Amino acid sequence: MVQTPVCIIGAGPAGLSASLFLSKAGIEHVILDRASFPRDKVCGESFDGKVYHLLNRLDPSWLQELKQSGQLQECRSYSLTNSWGHTLGVDFSADQTPKLHIKRKVFDHFLMEKVQGQQAAKVHQQTNVQQIIQQENGVLVKTDRGDFFTQLLIVSSGANSLIKTFFQPKKQPKNTFLFARGYFRDIQPNTERAELEIFFIRRPFKGCLLLCPLANGETNVEIGMEQKEWKRHGQALEDLLKTACRQPILGRRFEKAHQLTDIKTTAMDLSTARRTYVQNRILLAGAATGSVNPVTGFGVGHAMSMGMLAAQQAAEALEKEDFSAAFLKSYEKKVKAKLRKEIQISHAITRLQKRVDLLEPLIYLMSKGHTLAGILSDKDLVENIFNPQFYWKHWRSAISKKG
Ligand SMILES: Cc1cc2nc3c(=O)[nH]c(=O)nc-3n(C[C@H](O)[C@H](O)[C@H](O)COP(=O)(O)OP(=O)(O)OC[C@H]3O[C@@H](n4cnc5c(N)ncnc54)[C@H](O)[C@@H]3O)c2cc1C
Known part of the structure; x- marks a missing residue:
């Protein structure tokens, strides 16, 4: 059995950031992930300004490194379009922090390599966590590759991990959304700028379609809808994505486009129920705390911010040798103080997304x-x-x- 002061489950942006901040503080830890990196992740791939600032905080040279690799694109505008074709364009000034557009496969692997370069971090890939057992003097983490025993556990295993059910209120209404994502090249741009475009559509389904321009002329094309809307169509999500790209609202922009990869799908519970982020000896971070709406582009920024705060809390708990839920609660307070408003915006967008009929006139009025x-x-x-x-x-x- 491996013994460690801190164990992190999940090497997404939350777990990797927690690891990097723990390493900065010289705290030994292990990080477990069931995947083997580089690994793909269905995601919109437009990250808000927090990601920019957190990368700079970890190491100011990393952003430069990513830019020089040609894999990172900065974006200072986005648009919302309704199915009647009215568009609201939003531009940020040059002195505002840009959104970062980069494939998750590249971004997470970049962070993973930085984690692997730290002495304090021991990475175990292809290690699937099956059970968490809280004990009086620590937490036992059972995996398909053996057991780990830790003083403090950071659970950052994402929105769809079984582990998060450990923390959820027993009865909770499900609010499942389905998503499909494909990479395309040669989509005709609508402007000269690298712009994130969000379309609220009615055909072939009621939901949204996102075009996220990436480096090298590629575009991440993504659709999202409520599960019950999808059930009404009974069509594969992959086919719905292809049909959505041929809708008149997109004009002839897909005429010369090439699909580069298979279309991948995922589901996400966008429940707006309150959750607790701590238990004795356990901190929850990132999407595992309850999803933020993908349309807001807050997800990766939230995950990294929580990773940083979880690492800081872990350092304090180890110093004081206090791993009680009462002591760890200050982590939850700090997360909520930092991210509460964005979480509320996210929940509001989830509610609005279910009412495309309301969104249509709203975007029309805003575009005027x-x-x-x-x-x-x-x-x-x-x-x-x-x-x-x-x-x-x-x-x-x-x-x-x-x-
Ligand atoms: C369709 C879609 C579009 C999105 N678009 C955007 C966007 O444009 N911008 C944005 O910022 N956010 C977006 N998000 C949200 C974003 O993807 C998440 O907020 C972000 O991935 C959360 O990071 P995380 O580290 O918490 O979890 P994840 O990135 O999900 O990482 C969790 C890790 O845990 C591992 N894991 C899970 N279970 C186990 C286990 N049992 N044992 C071991 N390892 C395990 C997984 O392999 C994974 O590597 C989108 C999400 C979806 C679904």
Whole structure:
């Protein structure tokens, strides 16, 4: 049996960031993942500014390294389009932090290589965790490759891991969404900019379609819908994605496009139920805490932020030799203080996504006025999302410009 002060389950952005911050603090740990890296992951691949800042915090040379590899694209605009063809474009100014577009296979492998370069980290790939047993003096982690015994466990095994059921309230309404993703080349761009495009569509299904431009002229094309909507069609998700790309709203943009890889699918429970992030000797991080809506592009940033906070909490717990849920609760407080508003926005978007009929006129109205585009591109939006004065300020400035 392997004994370790800290054990991390899952080497996605949450687990890898936790590992890198633990290594920075010189804390020995093991990190387990059932996959073998580089591994693919169905994801929208547009990451918010937190990822940029956290990479810089880990090592300022890493962003440069990723840029030089030609695999990273910076993006400062996005658009929302309804099925009537009305588009709301949002541009960020050059001094705002860009969104990063990069394949998850490349990004996670990049971080994994950095983890493997740290003395304090022991990586076990192809190791599937089957059971977690809390004991008085530690946690026993049972895997198909043997047992691990740890003082503190960080569970960062993603949205679909069985392990997360360990933490969930027993009765919880399911809110399952299905997604399909393919990589394409030679899709005709609609602008000269690297822009993330989100379409809310009605045909061939009610849901959304995302075009995320990547480096090397490739585009990540993704569709998402509620499971019950999919059941009404009874068609394979792969076929629905191909049909969605031929909808009139996309014009002739797919005419010369080539599909580069097989279309992959995944499911995600976008439940808005509250969850607890800690138990005795256990911290939960990343998508395992309850999913953020993929459309917001907050997922990877959240996962990395929680990874960092979990590592800091682990350091404090080891120093104080206190692994009780009561002591670890301050981790949950810090996560909520940092990410609460984004989680609330995410939940609001999940609710709206179920009402495409409401979204259609909303996007139409937003596309008609510049005030809302101004609000959406304001760098202080998340901080002020529930502050009426913030909207008042934008409205007044729009009026005075007109005057
Ligand atoms: C369709 C879709 C589109 C998305 N688009 C975006 C986007 O554009 N931008 C964005 O920021 N976020 C997006 N997200 C969300 C993002 O994918 C997640 O928030 C992010 O992956 C969470 O990272 P994580 O480290 O918590 O978990 P994951 O990345 O899921 O990593 C979990 C790891 O745990 C391992 N694991 C699981 N179970 C076990 C086990 N039993 N034993 C050992 N290892 C295990 C897995 O192999 C995996 O490597 C999207 C999600 C979906 C589904």
